[in-house]
Amino acid sequence: MAAMRTWALLLLWFRTSTQGKTPDVHITCVFSEDCVLPCSFQPASDQVIRWLRQEVVIYTLQLEDGEDGEDGEDGEDGEDGEDDQSEHEQYDGRASLFPNLVSHGNASLRLTKCGPRDRGRYRCQVNSTAGLHEAQVIVRVEAPVRSLSLSLELSRLDGYEELKCATRDVYPAPQIAWATDPPTAGGLRPNTRMLADEQGRYNVESRLRKLKDQSQLTYICRVNSSYGTQVWTASLTERAISWTERRNLTVPCHAPPHLPNPSLSWSFTNHNKPAIILTYNSKPQQSSVSTLWKERVVFDPAKVASGDGSLWLVEPNRLEHGGVYTCVYASLRTTHTVVTRVTMTSDSGEDAHVQEKHCGRTECCYSPGSFEQRKNCTSRQDVSHGVRYGVNDL
The missing domain is CATH 2.60.40.10 (Immunoglobulins)
Structure with a gap:
């Protein structure tokens, strides 16, 4: 009881x-x-x-x-x-x-x-x-992560190339992780700094030395919020192309799969002078091309959503178009960057890739692989494989 x-x-x-x-x-x-x-x-x-x-x-x-x-x-x-x-x-x-x-x-x-x-x-x-x-x-x-950048830079102290992954104004301090695709033997050793401002928000910068003799690697930086509410991913691939000037050139850019409504941007750097080539947003399907490049570039908006943002250069010359081309695919909390270094040698003969087709007098016949064309094209013209911007009297 x-x-x-x-x-x-x-x-x-x-x-x-x-x-x-x-x-x-x-x-x-x-x-x-x-x-x-x-x-x-x-x-x-x-x-x-x-x-x-x-x-x-x-x-x-x-x-x-x-x-x-x-x-x-x-x-x-x-x-x-x-x-x-x-x-x-x-x-x-x-x-x-x-x-x-x-x-x-x-x-x-x-x-x-x-x-x-x-x-x-x-x-x-x-x-x-x-x-x-x-x-x-x-x-x-x-303070959630609102942007994440991944770039390739030259170390001021040691002169070697390194990748920099950065985000700003984040609270609490996030977690940073690096990886490569394909995976590499041995651990990666990034140097990560997190500095808080007067309000307590963190500016985060993580640097990773580029691995030697690993030219085909994709470097991946992931940022996880402290509360696990967000995961941001930035990846970067580097490649080099040696080309003969005045031959039409494809600069490839392929994104990881499953990027919803991606945006695309292309930029060019020559003699440390960066310039925007074009931007494209797949959701409203709007594009903008720099005036300086309208007569030189062709790209296919229809392929951007499927992960192909490759850029085609029409008769480039080594003095103006040899340099670094940077393609950036961006989607929700994901960016993928392709850095392509293009070196060109002088033209030694007739462009073997430019041939005449049975086209109309003001019509250009293109195929993405060969860029076949006829002279005296209209200033702006939609073609079967892409959008052609202002190529006149090529």
Whole structure:
């Protein structure tokens, strides 16, 4: 009998202690933005609402019988009959309720300009004639990764080539991992630096020395957010092409599979002077080609979505078109870069790849492999294998 009475008392205590409590709520607030901590209760009279962080009261609102808190607009303090205040200097002017929603059982707390110091466990406590209601809210703050770049650079100190993977304004500090495709024997040894700014956000830079005698490698940098909410991937492939000037040239660019609605950009660097060649966005199917390159390039927009963003150069010359061509495929949280170094030798004869076909006088006949063409083409013309930009009197 004594044992049964003990169990009955324990059960009664458990029911009493958990009355008015709700399961913990986990929310993620975005760095420097406003955030709402939810709390709902059964409306009653003589309500006193308190919010506590780590068991320290940070905000109080007291409504006496007959007051409903609906004098103010949504998110603004009401007038007459409300005694509300922030009780911690960290939240002074940053914490508020929604007064016109309190009478409807909404005691949610709004925090403005959230930062790292706002992380932690919060407790919403509503005391009224209906009893005590409590709710726990677990808050974490995140500045998500918004971009990731991977580039090939020359080390200023040692003169060797290295890959730089970088992202900015991230919180908490993310995790960085490197890999190659195909995998290489031995571990990779990147040098990673994470520097926090005055607000606590991290600028991340990870450098990996380019492996010797491994020209066919694809380098992969992955960034995982600390909370596991995001994974960003950037990859880079490098290749070299030796070509004879005035012969039509295909500069290949192939993306990894399964990139939804990708965008594509091509740029060219010669004598350390970078220039944009073209950009293309597959979702609105819009493209833009630099005026300086309109008479030199052909590319096939229809193939971009399937992973082929190759660029075709019409009769390039070594002085103007020998250099580094960079193709960047970009999709949601994924980028793939192809760096192609093109060196050209002088032309020693007739271009064997330019042949006459039975075309109309103002028509150009193209095939992606040979770029066959006829002289005196129109200034801009759609062709069967792509879009031709302003090739005149080639």
